[in-house]
Amino acid sequence: MPFSLQLVEFGHLAAHLALAVALLQGLAPLLARATGIPALRRLSVSAAGVVFLLTTIGAAALIHAFVIGNFSVKYVAQHSNEALPLFYKVAALWGGHEGSLYLWVWVLTFFTLLVVWRGRREYPDHLPVILSVQGWLTVGFFGLILFLSNPFDRIFPAPAEGHDLNPLLQDPGMVIHPPMLYLGYVGFSVPFAFAITALLTNWKSELWSGLIRRWTLVAWGFLTTGIMLGGWWAYYELGWGGYWAWDPVENASFMPWLLGTALVHSITVQDRRRMLHTWNIFLVIATFSLSLLGTFLVRSGVLSSVHSFAVDPGRGAYILAFMVVVLGVSFGIFLVRGRYQQAEEAISSMWSREALFVWNNVVFTVACASVLLGTLMPLVADAFGHKITVGAPYFNLVLVPIFLLALALMGTGPLVPWRKANLERVGRRLAIPFSAGVSAALLLWFVFGNQYWVGPVGVGLVAFVLTTLGLDLNRSVRIRRAQLGEALPRAVLGTVLGNRRHYGGMVVHLGIAIIAVGIVGSGLFRSEKTITMAPGDVVEVGGERLRFDGVRQLPGPNYRSIQARVTIEGSGRAVYPERRTYLKQEQPMSETGIDSTPLRDVYVVMAESAGDGRWGMQVYVNPLVQFIWFGGFVIISGLALGLSRKRKPATESPARATA
């Protein structure tokens, strides 16, 4: 066997060594205490670097095996073949169970390295304990990877050719979606490690809450990006006209997002008002636990059926045991030490921004718990021998009112001051947004007639939020102009850049409002038709006239395709949906044809041939879908603004002097 095919064994060895060194990283502070040699604590710092290096060697070896087509590696043979484009060969690393877990642990070791990089200067005394927590997580994952789902496993004799990467995954959206999600999941491991360290070492929350705020926002941002990309991929690739199906796999990523959203808000309160310390530690632990749960729900196969969990009993038992240990140990520590700091400031009034933040946390915790209930109840019922389904109609019915409540809070919060609100003044401030909301709702009611109540209420709340945001900015800009006499654009820029934390958050809220518009538009005002068309036929749907022109054969790198042309009369543009047959797979796949304008998407999916050149077609006109993707972009921009730092005062002051 040529040497290049054996290179993967170096990676395998490196992964085993990484497990051993990670064990050392986890043990170091314990060893230091047991032996009474404090210097041993430092071992975990050096170990973290070595673990990342070794894990990277393992990943490089796997990617190399994919690129050269080393089918003696079972995982490569299952998820790649010669004809697969290079881009997808590399991405196939996370195309299956074993590789996904490897990516997870690789990201974990990378984040650990970042913690070391910042921590040597900023929190050297606590660094070994933080690294120890992350070391144990690394050990847990490597144990699962190396002993129960090993991507380095070989098969002899090696097959001449591999299977294929699942065609659904051969899409750029699906290539970036899992890493983004994992950056989010694993990102929450850093606040988790800080929280556990704080509990163990009585670390004063003033000293660490600022440090985890940035990590939490970054993790939340990656998770948001991952979820948005997942929705975008589902919309373009799956061909049912929607982007969110409340599938358990989607819920698995949505639960940590919901609790993470509660966390990014309550951390602000902790930072600004010195309260909610204990609750925040609880939230951090719970959010990370849900990240773990999400990874395992998706990866264990338990979702398709409780019984598929038992197909590989070792793996299932390990995952369950790992979850129990992580939950047991972290909540155990929390229960024993969680009340260590009760020196919280009191709340001066029920009508204050901090009180509204508490209600935000209530709303998002209820949302998360409801999704958890709906996602896990079928598994619980199954374990008792009953089979039930909890599908999209249920989740829409339960979660939509909760989200509307969240929108209402989102519009009110920024207008209510910290500490104590003057109710009369807040009432005056809310008058304009409130009337804007009511007008928008009534307008929608009159334009579209009798309709599902969520439409007008949703649109009204969005108008309320947008007006609030506008008024909030307007107030600050006016004060600034009165004081500094600046021109309007300069004053707006100065206001926003002068308080990046606040306006970063407001831009994120703007993004959420834009997404809400998109969801109302596409969810409630969608038109669809399922028809059979012969070339030349025209169908009318949602005010658009679509003409089926015919089909043609189209060869691809690893598939054959039949492509249809459907012209949108009016604009004259065309969409090209496809039926693809991948050479390694039996089932033909549909590629959607989409024509997007800011106000609506024309979305065409080819179904089966009906003979005589006639084809089954599903045509949708989805209003305002583009708002959703644009809103996602706005959210990430807001986050970047909130996380950006002002230039150093040294460079800023001369600029101001000349201005």
Next chain:
Amino acid sequence: MRAFLLVCLLAVPAVVLADKVSEDPMERRMLDIARDLRCAVCQNQPVSESHAPLAQDMRAIIRDQLKTGKSPDEIKRYFVDRYGDYVLMKPATRGFGAIVWIGPVLLFVIIGIGGLVFLRRRLRTSLPAPVALSAEDRKRIDRARREDGGA
């Protein structure tokens, strides 16, 4: 290669002939029912979207029953009798399904009361004396603030 590139020869005359096709209203009614039923062999997919043979059969049954004049509820009951509550995308309000329906309401009440109790307790505790920071801690906070960009 070029020979099979275009099959859409009809494209130009088609504009003139433009035959308008409309959706079979029966098909729409069928899909509206199929959306609430789960394809029993699929992973969390409604019958309306699945390509599985079973889903096709189920769609055919819905069509037949619609033709005999059955109401949507009767058709759904027909499937529940055969496959159990499992086929309903929106769980029935009995057994484990009932828990799923009561759950969110209970959660809202419990967590909401929790929030209220928390706020009330925090309100009643008079403002505690500010925690006296040691000189060393004060220095660390100042240092941390400075390094955080003065925020």
